[in-house]
Amino acid sequence: MRKTVVLVLLLAGVHVAAQDAQTLRFYANLKKLSKKGFMFGHQDDLAYGVNWKYEPGRSDVKEVVGDYPAVYGWELGGLETGNPKNLDGVPFDKMRQFIKEGYERGGVITISWHARSPLDAPKGAWDTTHGTVAAILPGGSHHQLYTSWLDKLADFFLSLKGIPVLFRPYHELTGNWFWWGKNTCTAEEFKTLWRFTVNYLRKAPNLLYVYNTSGNFSTREEYLERYPGDDVVEMISFDAYQYNGLNIGKQLEIVSKIAGEKDKLFALAETGYEAIPDAHWWTGTLLKAIGEYNLSYVLVWRNYGVNNHFYAPHKGHGSAKDFVKFYGEERTLFEKDVAKEKLYQ
Ligand code: BMA
Numbered sequence: 001m002r003k004t005v006v007l008v009l010l011l012a013g014v015h016v017a018a019q020d021a022q023t024l025r026f027y028a029n030l031k032k033l034s035k036k037g038f039m040f041g042h043q044d045d046l047a048y049g050v051n052w053k054y055e056p057g058r059s060d061v062k063e064v065v066g067d068y069p070a071v072y073g074w075e076l077g078g079l080e081t082g083n084p085k086n087l088d089g090v091p092f093d094k095m096r097q098f099i100k101e102g103y104e105r106g107g108v109i110t111i112s113w114h115a116r117s118p119l120d121a122p123k124g125a126w127d128t129t130h131g132t133v134a135a136i137l138p139g140g141s142h143h144q145l146y147t148s149w150l151d152k153l154a155d156f157f158l159s160l161k162g163i164p165v166l167f168r169p170y171h172e173l174t175g176n177w178f179w180w181g182k183n184t185c186t187a188e189e190f191k192t193l194w195r196f197t198v199n200y201l202r203k204a205p206n207l208l209y210v211y212n213t214s215g216n217f218s219t220r221e222e223y224l225e226r227y228p229g230d231d232v233v234e235m236i237s238f239d240a241y242q243y244n245g246l247n248i249g250k251q252l253e254i255v256s257k258i259a260g261e262k263d264k265l266f267a268l269a270e271t272g273y274e275a276i277p278d279a280h281w282w283t284g285t286l287l288k289a290i291g292e293y294n295l296s297y298v299l300v301w302r303n304y305g306v307n308n309h310f311y312a313p314h315k316g317h318g319s320a321k322d323f324v325k326f327y328g329e330e331r332t333l334f335e336k337d338v339a340k341e342k343l344y345q
Helices: 001-009 021-033 062-065 092-104 130-137 143-159 186-204 220-224 249-262 283-288 322-326 335-341
Strands: 038-043 070-073 108-112 165-168 207-214 233-239 265-271 297-298
Touching: 001 335, 021 207, 021 335, 038 092, 038 108, 062 322, 070 092, 092 108, 092 143, 092 220, 092 265, 108 297, 130 186, 143 249, 186 207, 186 265, 207 265, 220 233, 220 249, 233 249
Parallel strands: 038 070, 038 297, 070 108, 108 165, 165 207, 207 233, 233 265, 265 297
Antiparallel strands: none
């Protein structure tokens, strides 16, 4: 839309949506769907699995249950500096193709961003130098570098030609392991970073924003301390992995209540039990931990395979049988279920 048209509409008091029509329909459809069940998601599902890489159509999840996950997680870390592959070696050209495939089958796309340190610290996203966020805010020493990163992200999102994306930047923001974490910036700095980023990326109208904390909160105030505002967030979420059990009851209670009040979607954006050394984990632990909450989705992390780093079962894995049971549950939604919903129409 031309700037003058937008200005006239604004002056006339007409609300101009930040997202395009398809993305808004998708958002409304996700809200309806969350009343029926929760979608199952898997990071990097189509790119590789345990003992394989880049085989067209292949997916560890599909080999176990005969269906793809409903949600595909992808990761942009590395794109900011023009790298052709992300930090886990996935070429962005292939990723774009996988995103298109999932979308065309009716699946849902979510994207995270382990951005490297703008101060070029060797630990990348996992650097915790105090003041990194301040350095990229307007007026900061690395602000221009930051907008050049956002330009690259915007190009990527625009290259998806309208495919809606649940974008989850600055994830686990209450943790103390990333350069945008709680120990490296103030709440105000974090909110400014988020608002600046979203407003800058508005040129890509296919994005819905996911606010994502780590699982280490126990009050509503703690969860919302860095919440940047209802106008720049469409979904709220947290990450929590199995660690002496999967203890997320309190967190789900807090987040579901906030989501209800704010009319936002909510999700368990990352979870899992590395290598799933429990044959009944899916129905015995995960399903029970989720309880009756109307989550939009639950996503397990990637099946790298090396060093037992995998979170979804693969053919012949000890938890495969239980995963089939999990698949058969009415409340778990995989790709065939969501394809019927025609989320994009
Ligand atoms: C982590 C691990 C890392 C990976 C990162 C980004 O949890 O899987 O190996 O680089 O996510 O995908």
